[in-house]
Amino acid sequence: MLRKIIPTLAALLLPYTSQAATPGAWSKESAGGHVSVGRQLMLGQPLHAPESVPITARATRIQWHISLLTTALPPNLQIKLCHASACRQLDGLSGKFTPDPSWPANGSYYFIYSVATTGQLRPPLRVVNNGITVNYQ
Numbered sequence: 001m002l003r004k005i006i007p008t009l010a011a012l013l014l015p016y017t018s019q020a021a022t023p024g025a026w027s028k029e030s031a032g033g034h035v036s037v038g039r040q041l042m043l044g045q046p047l048h049a050p051e052s053v054p055i056t057a058r059a060t061r062i063q064w065h066i067s068l069l070t071t072a073l074p075p076n077l078q079i080k081l082c083h084a085s086a087c088r089q090l091d092g093l094s095g096k097f098t099p100d101p102s103w104p105a106n107g108s109y110y111f112i113y114s115v116a117t118t119g120q121l122r123p124p125l126r127v128v129n130n131g132i133t134v135n136y137q
Contacts, residue, residue: 024057025135026050026105032066032127038076038118044111044130049104057105057136063096064133066111069126076116077125081132083107105136 030045064081073093080087084107088097111130115121 022054023060023135023137024053024105025133026053027131027133028109029129029131032068032129033113034124034126035113035115036121036124038115038121040114042113042125042127044113044127046108046110047132048108049106049134053106053136055106058101059099059103059105059134060137061096061135062099062103062132063094063135064090064111064131065094066130067128068093069128070123072123074115074117074121074125078114078116080112081109082112083109087112105134109134 026049028047028049030047032044033042035042062081066079079090079093081090082088083103086100086102088099109132111127113125113127115125
C-alpha cells in the first residue's frame with residue numbers, strides 16, 4: 001500500500017516544488033510625481049508583480065532606477081522602496097540589493113520620496129519615472 005501512495009504523493013507535489021524552484025524576474029515602471037515642500041511625502045504608484053509569479057516565490061535581488069527632471073539632487077533627499085510590511089532606504093537613483101528573505105516576489109512595491117528640510121523646495125523634486133526589477137527563486 002505504501003509503495004502505491006509514495007509515487008502518487010510525489011506526482012502531486014512535483015508541480016509545486018518545480019514551480020517554487022524555478023527562478024525568474026519581472027520588471028515594472030511607473031510615472032513619478034513631485035515634492036514641492038520639505039518634509040512632504042510623495043508615494044509612488046504601486047508596482048504590481050505579474051499574476052504568473054508563484055505565491056511562494058521570494059525576491060533574491062531587487063534593482064531600482066529613478067529618473068528626475070533635474071540633474072541636481074535636493075539636499076537631504078530620502079528614497080525608500082517598500083512592500084506591504086517593510087521598507088528599505090535606497091542609496092542613490094539606481095542600484096541593487098539582496099532583500100531579506102521575507103520580501104515577496106509576488107507582491108506590490110512602491111517608492112516613497114521625501115526631503116528632510118523645511119520650507120519650499122527650489123526647484124521642486126520632480127520624479128519622471130521609477131522602476132524595479134525583481135529577481136526571484
